[in-house]
Amino acid sequence: MVTIQRNDLQTLFDALERRGYRIISPTVRDEAIILDTVHSADDLPKGRGEEQSAARYRLNRREDDALFGYAVGPHAWKQFLYPPVQTLLQARREGTSRSSGEPGFALLNPEGADEEPAMAFVGVRPCDLAAIRRLDAVFLQGPFQEPGYARRRSRALVVVAQCTAPSGTCFCASMNTGPSAPDGFDIALTEVLSTGPTVYLAESGSERGAEILRDVTCRPSTSEEISAAARAIESAAGRMGRHVDLDGLSETLRRSIEHVRWQQTAQRCLSCANCTMVCPTCFCSTVEDTTDLTATIAERRRRWDSCFTLDYSYIHGGSVRPSGMSRYRQWIMHKMSTWVDQYGTYGCTGCGRCITWCPVGIDITQEVAAVQHPSIESVTPPRENVHG
Amino acid sequence: MANAPDLMAESAVLAEAPDPMRPRLFRIAKFTHNTHDTFTVALEDLETGAGIGFRPGQFNMVYLYGVGEIPISISGDPQDRSVVIHTTRAVGTVTKAMRSMRKGDTLGLRGPYGVPWPVDRARGRDVVIVAGGIGLAPLRPVLYHCLAHRNEMNKLVLLYGTRSPVDILYREELESWRARFDLDVYVSVDRGMEGWHGNVGFVSTLIAKAPFDAGNTTAYLCGPEVMMRVCATELIKRGVPDHELFVSMERNMKCGIGFCGHCQLGPVFICKDGPVFPYPRMRNLLSPWEL
Numbered sequence: 001m002v003t004i005q006r007n008d009l010q011t012l013f014d015a016l017e018r019r020g021y022r023i024i025s026p027t028v029r030d031e032a033i034i035l036d037t038v039h040s041a042d043d044l045p046k047g048r049g050e051e052q053s054a055a056r057y058r059l060n061r062r063e064d065d066a067l068f069g070y071a072v073g074p075h076a077w078k079q080f081l082y083p084p085v086q087t088l089l090q091a092r093r094e095g096t097s098r099s100s101g102e103p104g105f106a107l108l109n110p111e112g113a114d115e116e117p118a119m120a121f122v123g124v125r126p127c128d129l130a131a132i133r134r135l136d137a138v139f140l141q142g143p144f145q146e147p148g149y150a151r152r153r154s155r156a157l158v159v160v161a162q163c164t165a166p167s168g169t170c171f172c173a174s175m176n177t178g179p180s181a182p183d184g185f186d187i188a189l190t191e192v193l194s195t196g197p198t199v200y201l202a203e204s205g206s207e208r209g210a211e212i213l214r215d216v217t218c219r220p221s222t223s224e225e226i227s228a229a230a231r232a233i234e235s236a237a238g239r240m241g242r243h244v245d246l247d248g249l250s251e252t253l254r255r256s257i258e259h260v261r262w263q264q265t266a267q268r269c270l271s272c273a274n275c276t277m278v279c280p281t282c283f284c285s286t287v288e289d290t291t292d293l294t295a296t297i298a299e300r301r302r303r304w305d306s307c308f309t310l311d312y313s314y315i316h317g318g319s320v321r322p323s324g325m326s327r328y329r330q331w332i333m334h335k336m337s338t339w340v341d342q343y344g345t346y347g348c349t350g351c352g353r354c355i356t357w358c359p360v361g362i363d364i365t366q367e368v369a370a371v372q373h374p375s376i377e378s379v380t381p382p383r384e385n386v387h388g
Numbered sequence: 389m390a391n392a393p394d395l396m397a398e399s400a401v402l403a404e405a406p407d408p409m410r411p412r413l414f415r416i417a418k419f420t421h422n423t424h425d426t427f428t429v430a431l432e433d434l435e436t437g438a439g440i441g442f443r444p445g446q447f448n449m450v451y452l453y454g455v456g457e458i459p460i461s462i463s464g465d466p467q468d469r470s471v472v473i474h475t476t477r478a479v480g481t482v483t484k485a486m487r488s489m490r491k492g493d494t495l496g497l498r499g500p501y502g503v504p505w506p507v508d509r510a511r512g513r514d515v516v517i518v519a520g521g522i523g524l525a526p527l528r529p530v531l532y533h534c535l536a537h538r539n540e541m542n543k544l545v546l547l548y549g550t551r552s553p554v555d556i557l558y559r560e561e562l563e564s565w566r567a568r569f570d571l572d573v574y575v576s577v578d579r580g581m582e583g584w585h586g587n588v589g590f591v592s593t594l595i596a597k598a599p600f601d602a603g604n605t606t607a608y609l610c611g612p613e614v615m616m617r618v619c620a621t622e623l624i625k626r627g628v629p630d631h632e633l634f635v636s637m638e639r640n641m642k643c644g645i646g647f648c649g650h651c652q653l654g655p656v657f658i659c660k661d662g663p664v665f666p667y668p669r670m671r672n673l674l675s676p677w678e679l
Contacts, residue, residue, distance in 0.1 A: 312640065325678070
């Protein structure tokens with residue numbers, strides 16, 4: 001474990017840029033903390049915190065100079081590993097009519113994707129690292145592997161920021177995905193504010209990470225700093241705004257397919273798909289086919305999709321899930337029950353985004369609790385849900 | 389997620405693998421209209437001039453230039469690798485566009501995908517094939533397989549139900565099968581019409597009439613979900629063990645290989661865990677409303 005002074009954190013960014021990485025980290029844009037390309041430690045959301053509750057997100061100013069003093073914003077890392085729109089195929093028509101004898105088309109060669117620089121994700125929260133590892137299972141576990149995801153993921157460097165600033169909608173401690181990540185990263189930072197000037201405790205989790213850390217200005221951590229970091233993480237675990245009881249959860253939900261709660265929630269749900277767009281593990285996609293005006297060039301594009309749309313389940317004759325009830329149920333069942341059957345983990349990492357960004361404040365933790373504990377089914381939502 | 393590091397170690401190699409979303413191009417070697425709304429294409433690989441190896445029950449993703457891509461079951465003879473055969477009904481954007489294609493036209497194919505019918509299970513047993521409507525198409529390869537390995541099984545029974553006499557698929561082939569002494573073919577229509585002297589009624593009504601030893605039977609079912617549910621119930625009632633029933637499922641698919649999420653039914657992905665499932669695995673998923 002080494003300690004990086006606040007002012008020396010730039011040497012980490014320099015070390016990454018020298019190696020040709022495109023650095024992506026949290027940064028402030030339009031009064032939200034988003035993920036985007038940065039060049040310097042000064043691009044991090046310095047001294048910014050946030051307030052999150054159901055259907056509410058506000059940035060505020062902290063009294064310190066923390067660079068990681070917030071939980072997670074609306075962006076997730078999936079947009080870099082599995083972009084929202086990807087061209088799958090381009091084809092060119094060959095032969096204009098059947099009488100010409102060769103009515104057909106040819107596939108065009110894909111553009112050189114290896115031109116993209118490797119990405120370094122800096123400031124990945126443990127919940128979001130867990131989300132990336134869930135996507136690894138979806139796209140790499142097989143029987144088929146997604147080559148674009150595999151290429152981007154294998155080249156990406158992950159610098160975790162252990163979480164010391166959970167928000168009101170966080171519940172990673174319940175989902176066993178945080179607030180600290182024990183492995184799966186190249187470098188892990190812990191921000192320590194309590195021992196004097198702000199410092200970052202750093203550890204490497206891979207050869208690649210260790211090699212980069214050797215280029216960063218740092219010194220061995222003191223035992224005082226190490227215990228302060230542990231206390232900060234422990235404190236974060238106790239400040240989660242939400243909680244989920246995992247005891248028998250996937251099994252309970254499996255037995256609750258016909259539960260009355262889904263009907264009730266559907267009356268509030270707008271089927272707007274916000275939850276699926278901000279969810280760091282939602283991976284569904286659709287494909288759209290287009291041609292130019294003369295139909296000489298055809299293109300197939302893969303685009304993020306949501307199980308909340310009617311088209312999603314369309315087969316001849318209509319949608320399999322025409323009602324909002326069945327679509328909401330599909331989403332929550334997948335996150336909290338059937339994902340376990342499919343991949344051996346929950347599909348939810350407890351990041352809280354779906355609660356914060358739901359326009360009507362539907363709270364996944366309350367929804368599962370209502371099914372698990374029928375006695376609290378009719379309890380009114382917490383006051384903060386009735387915002388405005 | 390104990391296996392995550394292994395996945396990562398592999399992914400550098402995987403990044404070099406061919407893109408499974410990229411189709412191969414095939415030419416329509418033969419185009420046949422079957423009924424007023426069903427048709428069959430026989431396809432040859434543009435490069436090799438041949439078909440593909442597949443197992444009964446598998447499907448291909450079929451791409452039409454500029455229109456779209458859909459899953460279609462393979463309905464040809466698994467022993468015949470000279471062409472790929474697909475029979476489908478013109479009901480959606482892609483299948484309607486496909487119906488206006490002709491011999492010589494080009495389309496894209498990815499596959500074969502999916503878990504096949506467990507045809508080897510039928511060794512030494514009676515085989516009952518229950519098809520509803522276009523559900524006969526994904527079952528035809530089972531029949532071809534059984535006829536090619538006729539000595540390995542006892543009775544072979546096909547129960548086929550469709551809407552009306554004009555909707556009978558593969559009519560000439562059904563008539564020639566019916567003339568055989570080693571295959572019992574029963575056909576029923578939901579609605580009769582003038583000139584029809586065969587069975588009228590739901591396909592499930594044929595189950596009681598057909599000659600097979602229920603306790604020693606393996607059955608393969610494909611058709612609308614309600615038809616499979618009712619027929620499975622009837623077969624079980626007659627004494628076929630429920631684990632000897634297999635059904636083939638259909639859902640929206642955009643990729644066919646587990647990436648797009650669309651084909652989920654409860655815990656299963658129809659594309660990679662199916663489309664063929666043992667009936668006990670589907671029983672509880674066929675009943676809930678809009679699952």
